[in-house]
Structures are given as C-alpha cells and as structure tokens.
Amino acid sequence: MIDNNDRAIINHLQGGFPLCERPYQVVAEHLGLTETEVLQRLQNLLDKKILSRFGPMYHAEKLGGGLTLAALKVPPARFDQVMAMVNAFPEVAHNYQREHELNMWFVLATETPQRILAVIAEIEQQTGLKVYNLPKEREYFIGLKWEV
Amino acid sequence: MYQPDAIDWQIIEYIQEGLPLVHRPYAPLATQLGLSETHLTSRIANLHHTGIIKRFGIVIHHRRLGYQANGMVVWDVPDEQLIDTAQHFTQFVHVTLCYQRSRHLPQWPYNLFTMIHGLNRQHVIAHVAALNEACGSFPHEILFSQQCFKQCGAHYVNPIKTEVKPCDRQ
Numbered sequence A: 001m002i003d004n005n006d007r008a009i010i011n012h013l014q015g016g017f018p019l020c021e022r023p024y025q026v027v028a029e030h031l032g033l034t035e036t037e038v039l040q041r042l043q044n045l046l047d048k049k050i051l052s053r054f055g056p057m058y059h060a061e062k063l064g065g066g067l068t069l070a071a072l073k074v075p076p077a078r079f080d081q082v083m084a085m086v087n088a089f090p091e092v093a094h095n096y097q098r099e100h101e102l103n104m105w106f107v108l109a110t111e112t113p114q115r116i117l118a119v120i121a122e123i124e125q126q127t128g129l130k131v132y133n134l135p136k137e138r139e140y141f142i143g144l145k146w147e148v
Numbered sequence B: 001m002y003q004p005d006a007i008d009w010q011i012i013e014y015i016q017e018g019l020p021l022v023h024r025p026y027a028p029l030a031t032q033l034g035l036s037e038t039h040l041t042s043r044i045a046n047l048h049h050t051g052i053i054k055r056f057g058i059v060i061h062h063r064r065l066g067y068q069a070n071g072m073v074v075w076d077v078p079d080e081q082l083i084d085t086a087q088h089f090t091q092f093v094h095v096t097l098c099y100q101r102s103r104h105l106p107q108w109p110y111n112l113f114t115m116i117h118g119l120n121r122q123h124v125i126a127h128v129a130a131l132n133e134a135c136g137s138f139p140h141e142i143l144f145s146q147q148c149f150k151q152c153g154a155h156y157v158n159p160i161k162t163e164v165k166p167c168d169r170q
Helices: A004-014 A023-031 A035-047 A076-087 A113-127 B006-015 B027-033 B037-049 B079-089 B121-135
Strands: A051-058 A066-072 A092-098 A104-110 A132-134 A136-139 B053-060 B069-075 B095-101 B112-118 B140-151
Touching: A004 A023, A004 A035, A004 B053, A023 A035, A035 A051, A051 B006, A051 B037, A066 A113, A066 A136, A076 A092, A076 A104, A076 A113, A104 A113, A113 A132, B006 B027, B006 B037, B027 B037, B037 B053, B069 B121, B079 B095, B079 B112, B079 B121, B112 B121, B121 B140
Parallel strands: none
Antiparallel strands: A051 B053, A066 A104, A066 A132, A092 A104, A092 B140, A136 B095, B069 B112, B069 B140, B095 B112
C-alpha cells in the first residue's frame, strides 16, 4: 500500500515541517528525492486517506474557542436516534462509539468557551441524557514519533 | 497571552485545511496579503512559537496503515503522581495522545487519558499491560472504538470578520 519512500516522508514530516519558500524542496533534499516526487507522493497519501491532513494543529483555547470531550450513556435501543441528534450540532467535531457503559464520545469545538455549556445543556435537553463533560486540564506532548 | 491580529487570522484560516501541495506553498497567500513569503513564514513561526499552532505537519490515519484497533485508555492516577506518570506515558511509542482531564466522582474516577493504536485488539491490550507494568500499575480501562460517526475536525473562523461557517464536512 505504501513503499519505503512514502514511509520516509511520513516519518520525516512527523518531526516538523520547514518554514521557508520551498519547504518541499528542503524535505526532498533531505530524503534524496525530487521536489516533484515529494509533492506527488504527499498528494497520493492524502488521496488514499492515509494522511488526513497536512498542515497546522491549532490550540483551540488560545484562539479564543472552547473545546471539550464529552460522553453519554446511551441505552442501546436509542443509540441511532441519539447519534443523529448529537451529530446534528455543528459544534460536534468527532463522535465515536466506544465499548463501555459510556458508549458515545464526542468532541465539542465552539467559537467561545461559554458556548460549550450551552451546547451541553441543549444536548441534555434534546436527548434526556446526562452529558459527562471532560475538559482537558493539561496536554502532555508525545516524546516519540510514530514510525510507520 | 499572544492575541492573533487581523493578518494572523487570515493566515490561520487559509492554512487550516492544509498547506497547498505546490512548489511554493506560501506564495499565493503572501501575494493575497501583500507580504513577502519570508514575512509570512516568520508570522507562521511566531504562531508556532506562541503555541497557537501546536504542531505543524501531518495527521496520520492509523486505520489506513493497518492499525485496526484504537483504544482510549483511561487511568485513575493519584494526583501527586499524575505529572510524572503522564510524562512517562509520553515516552512510549504506542501512546499517540496523553491528556489530563477532570474526574466525575463517584461515577468516573479517571483523570488521565491516553490513545493507544495497535494492529489489533490483542496488540493494544499487550501495549497497555506493558505500559501499566512500566509506569506503576494504576486502575484503568480500555475503551475500544467501535465506529466513528463524524470526524470533521474543529474549524476556526476569523472573529474579525462577521461571517459564521458551520462545520459542514461530514
């Protein structure tokens, strides 16, 4: 599915990306590839959805927004109905079903921190279920990169 | 705390969907903003330095690379051991995220969340056992994901403009 040059690009770019006029050229030189080849391979990795994005990860709170992880205990018979209700909120960025009594886990991203509690109250009101609000208190940065 | 100005916000909006895959990826935005590419990249470096950009690079879809199992592992770590334990966790290659979150007692005693990827569930279970052994044995649970229903990421909108864009990529 991917070859050694793809792996080298992925492993290299996890360590960061050069900020200069021709960053792909710098990456290419480092890996012994041509700039065009790096661009084509990145496009291919994005097209195959092996990479979901190539760009910045922002710190939501520093941009004035609100961000939290929330969970619900959804009765299995109501799962599809509640999932549709929750996903209808534009503030829901991710939603995963997980194997636990707390079986629905979603990320809320809002334009202001105050909006988080308002969205949670709306979800509780619509679903009749208690939302567990689990905001991040601290992020620990990963020391090692993921080698593929 | 650094407050992004109007130019920063245009940069934040422009690059959030990803950097263009062209030889000079900063040139179109630099032209649009009337800046040199060097000035633009120094602005991006500043956004990185101030922590507004946490990371600049690639986001891997682990599942597409054959890592079929993803477990959110939640740990109940005594408060006084929390920082050391979390920093220890981040040194393990299978840990891809590590967050401290508030407990909801008595129903939810867990205060440390890690994401662990593996080729299959048995691998995740083995990684978690090794982690637990190495870092000091704490009560924990693995919450395997069954299905992902929505993944559109957060979308940031320039507050200096009035337009509001909902997240519509589903």
